Every structure is written in C-alpha cells, then in structure tokens.
Amino acid sequence: xxxxxxxxxxxxxxxxxxxxxxxxxxxxxxxxxxxxxxxxxxxxxxxxxxxxxxxxxxxxxxxxxxxxxxxxxxxxxxxxxxxxxxxxxxxxxxxxxxxxxxxxxxxxxxxxxxxxxxxxxxxxxxxxxxxxxxxxxxxxxxxxxxxxxxxxxxxxxxxxxxxxxxxxxxxxxxxxxxxxxxxxxxxxxxxxxxxxxx
Amino acid sequence: xxxxxxxxxxxxxxxxxxxxxxxxxxxxxxxxxxxxxxxxxxxxxxxxxxxxxxxxxxxxxxxxxxxxxxxxxxxxxxxxxxxxxxxxxxxxxxxxxxxxxxxxxxxxxxxxxxxxxxxxxxxxxxxxxxxxxxxxxxxxxxxxxxxxxxxxxxxxxxxxxxxxxxxxxxxxxxxxxxxxxxxxxxxxxxxxxxxxxx
DNA sequence: GTACAATCGGAACCAGAGTTCCGGTTCCGG
DNA sequence: CCGGAACCGGAACTCTGGTTCCGATTGTAC
Numbered sequence: 491x492x493x494x495x496x497x498x499x500x501x502x503x504x505x506x507x508x509x510x511x512x513x514x515x516x517x518x519x520x521x522x523x524x525x526x527x528x529x530x531x532x533x534x535x536x537x538x539x540x541x542x543x544x545x546x547x548x549x550x551x552x553x554x555x556x557x558x559x560x561x562x563x564x565x566x567x568x569x570x571x572x573x574x575x576x577x578x579x580x581x582x583x584x585x586x587x588x589x590x591x592x593x594x595x596x597x598x599x600x601x602x603x604x605x606x607x608x609x610x611x612x613x614x615x616x617x618x619x620x621x622x623x624x625x626x627x628x629x630x631x632x633x634x635x636x637x638x639x640x641x642x643x644x645x646x647x648x649x650x651x652x653x654x655x656x657x658x659x660x661x662x663x664x665x666x667x668x669x670x671x672x673x674x675x676x677x678x679x680x681x682x683x684x685x686x687x688x
Numbered sequence: 689x690x691x692x693x694x695x696x697x698x699x700x701x702x703x704x705x706x707x708x709x710x711x712x713x714x715x716x717x718x719x720x721x722x723x724x725x726x727x728x729x730x731x732x733x734x735x736x737x738x739x740x741x742x743x744x745x746x747x748x749x750x751x752x753x754x755x756x757x758x759x760x761x762x763x764x765x766x767x768x769x770x771x772x773x774x775x776x777x778x779x780x781x782x783x784x785x786x787x788x789x790x791x792x793x794x795x796x797x798x799x800x801x802x803x804x805x806x807x808x809x810x811x812x813x814x815x816x817x818x819x820x821x822x823x824x825x826x827x828x829x830x831x832x833x834x835x836x837x838x839x840x841x842x843x844x845x846x847x848x849x850x851x852x853x854x855x856x857x858x859x860x861x862x863x864x865x866x867x868x869x870x871x872x873x874x875x876x877x878x879x880x881x882x883x884x885x886x
Numbered sequence: 887g888t889a890c891a892a893t894c895g896g897a898a899c900c901a902g903a904g905t906t907c908c909g910g911t912t913c914c915g916g
Numbered sequence: 917c918c919g920g921a922a923c924c925g926g927a928a929c930t931c932t933g934g935t936t937c938c939g940a941t942t943g944t945a946c
Binding site for chain 1: 851853866867870871873874878881
Binding site for chain 2: 933934936938942944
C-alpha cells in the first residue's frame, strides 16, 4: 500500500496567472465579438487581452471552442431573463418582457446573433445546456393559456423569430424596437390585440 | 478626311464563344450560390460551368462583381413580383401576395438572403437600380389606404422584415410560411385582422 | 485558307487568418 | 531561495480560397 498522502489530487490547480489570463481573454473576446461578430480575429483578441495568441490557444484550443464558450455564457443570460419573466404575474406582460429583453441582448452582441442564424451546431448544445426550450415553452404556454398569445404559436417559433430579428441589426436604419413590436402584435391573440387598442 | 468606312465601330462585338461562356458562368454561379450561399467557390462555379477559372475572371473581374451581377438579376425578379402585385385589385391581397412571393424567392436563394442581411453595399445599388423602394412604397401605401395594413408601417420596414425572414431559412425546422403569416398578422391593421376572423 | 486578335484553361501565385512551436519567463512548493 | 513544471509571447508555418499570368486555342475578318 502506498501511503495515502502521496496520491496527488488528479485535478492540478491552475496557476494564478493562467486563471487571470483566461479571464482577460474571455473579456476581450466578448467585447470584440460583440462589436465585430464572429469574424473578429484571434490576433486582435489577444492584443486586447494583453497576451500573445499562444496564450489564447492555451486556454481555447481552437477559435470555435472560444466561440462556444462565449455562446454558453450568453445563453445563461437568456436563461436568467426567462426566469425573471416567469416571476412576473401577468402572463402576457411576462411574455412581452421576455421577448423584448432577449431582443435587446441580441442587439448588443453581433456574435450571438450570428451564432443563432448560422451556427446551429454551436447554438443547440448551448441552448440545451440551460434548458432554453423548456423555459420558452413555459413562458409561452402561460401566455397562451391566459389568452394573450395566439394558440397556434409553438415554442420553437420563438427562437426562430429571434433569429429573424438578429438579421436586422445591421441594416442602415434598423429600429429593432419597431420590428419587435410588429412581431409581438403578430403573435398576440386576436382578443388580446383588440383589448390593447381600447 | 479619313474615309468613313475605315472608322471601326467603337463597340467591339463580343465573340460568340465568349458570350456563350458568360451565360454558362452566370447560370452555374446562380445555381451554386442559391444552394451554398456567397461562400460558394469560384473554382467550383468554373467547374460547373465547364470552363476554367480564368474564364470566369475574364467576365467578372472579381468575385464581388459576380455576386453583384446576380443580385441585380434577383432584384429584377423582385421588381416583377411587385408589378404583378400592383395589378391585383384588392390592395390587401396584393400586399400579402407581394410579401409571400418575395419570401419564397428568398427561400430559394441563400445567396440573396445573405446579400440582404450582410451586404448593404451590394444590395442598395441593386435595389435602387430597379426602384425597389418606390415600388414597395406603392404596394404598401395602397394597402394602408385601404385599411388593410397598419398605418405606422413604413416602406423601409418591408425590406427589413424580409431581411429578418432571410435569417430563418437555415434553422433545423423552419417553416417559413408560418413566420410570414405571423409577420403579416403583425402588419395588419387591427380592423383587418378582426375582419379576417369572421 | 490564313492571320491575328480575342478568348480560354488551369497551374502558379498571393494574402489573410487560424494554428503551432519553442526559447524565455514566471509562479509555487519545498 | 531554488528547481522545475506550467505558462507566456509572438515569429513562423499552414491551409484556404481569391486572383493573376501566359502559352495554347479558337472565332472571325479578309
């Protein structure tokens, strides 16, 4: 029997500078990609983070892996938004808040909207990891039962429509709020829409 | 005075094979790009057309130029759709037809939707060359005056919303018709929507 | 039929962006 | 403090895909 104390814990604790640099890289990547989208360059990200490209690759062995990490991160935020919506009493208002808030998050992050529209292989696992579809189904179902949203809307429609909105942010004069409003009206149940006008 | 007959007409008539090849290239490019989007490769296009890359470049001195040519082409089709819509008597139906038909055209051509969502510098001249905005304004205005479409919709919204739809075609289970329907409902005037339900 | 200019084909070239590599540096346990 | 493993930086490499070049070919005017 080897004495127990010689068994080094298999999880090597990361060196402090490594941990710090990883954080710097993530922060820089988030900022760059929010502005420039997925085509932001590794070189630039590294420079912003104040490290060399090599360091970036030590932490994320590939650009896609970095993108994926950021995507997961964003979806956690979306999950929080959904949870917050579920805390709102009025189901219709909850739904609207959820949609508007998610749209805002996308507006602020070009990379996210690109992942949504053209990287299903990245988006799906990220969405799944936070149980996004279930959450959406909850928010939507509640609004439908309350008669605020049309019956024939399906949970999968929501991400799809978010994708759709994602496309519009680049246009010369896109006022996303207007489009969100139009889509919300399109999603409303006829009754709800009529009620809104009084 | 030089004898008039020696003055060669400045417009050199293109050789027959050149004209034919140009057509082949365009056709091949259209097909490839409809399927694969803007990232379709010159090499592949050339192969499909049965010519060498050099030949492609003789006719379109750059990939962007080729893309532009195809875009112009597509916009001509959209213009025709708009004209056809203007021939429909019922303004509301005309509007709906126009939207649905344009959406269909986009569904069938990935490159077009990519140009719409991420190449304003290509799209704008193309749209302008066929007077797209005016046409849209006409179709929309008529529907609005007839009370079929909400008053606060603006002509620029339409291309924007088309852009939006363009984003959704790639998703795993996108039934574009549903989304077009939702957006149409969102665009309808409350009266029109109510009337629809009876 | 001939000549010559336009055209063609595709190998070679080039630029950009991701990725690798390794000598130098830094943290950390003893 | 010291030794060495972990980590860093960034020059160099690679791979991809657009673009160029030029000898061979082909259409057309005479």
